[in-house]
Amino acid sequence: xxxxxxxxxxxxxxxxxxxxxxxxxxxxxxxxxxxxxxxxxxxxxxxxxxxxxxxxxxxxxxxxxxxxxxxxxxxxxxxxxxxxxxxxxxxxxxxxxxxxxxxxxxxxxxxxxxxxxxxxxxxxxxxxxxxxxxxxxxxxxxxxxx
Numbered sequence: 001x002x003x004x005x006x007x008x009x010x011x012x013x014x015x016x017x018x019x020x021x022x023x024x025x026x027x028x029x030x031x032x033x034x035x036x037x038x039x040x041x042x043x044x045x046x047x048x049x050x051x052x053x054x055x056x057x058x059x060x061x062x063x064x065x066x067x068x069x070x071x072x073x074x075x076x077x078x079x080x081x082x083x084x085x086x087x088x089x090x091x092x093x094x095x096x097x098x099x100x101x102x103x104x105x106x107x108x109x110x111x112x113x114x115x116x117x118x119x120x121x122x123x124x125x126x127x128x129x130x131x132x133x134x135x136x137x138x139x140x141x142x143x144x145x146x
Contacts, residue, residue, distance in 0.1 A: 024068075
């Protein structure tokens with residue numbers, strides 16, 4: 001992921017998949033807030049929670065099917081190697097707000113995602129901080145090399 005010249009490797013995500021996933025914002029249909037999730041894949045979905053945190057998601061399914069992946073953590077690729085563990089910390093560090101909702105992450109020159117040839121091993125766990133659909137092992141965390 002690259003945002004305004006800052007590059008990072010995504011290290012933790014959570015998947016949210018449309019109408020059959022009660023924890024997904026779009027489970028009850030399209031609203032002004034969730035309409036981006038029903039659009040084409042490869043766009044950002046940024047929302048504000050608890051009156052204090054922004055959360056960054058990537059829309060993932062074909063247009064008309066609402067689904068997105070929450071970016072929960074990343075490691076900076078600069079000399080600091082800073083690990084941002086939490087969607088609020090990540091957005092705060094990068095300065096990501098709702099102003100960055102609906103960005104085309106495949107073509108925007110300042111905010112985009114690149115494929116990487118390294119395929120890390122990862123663990124799957126239940127998603128964090130949700131009260132519905134806790135049975136889904138849709139949190140993915142890159143295993144540490146240490």
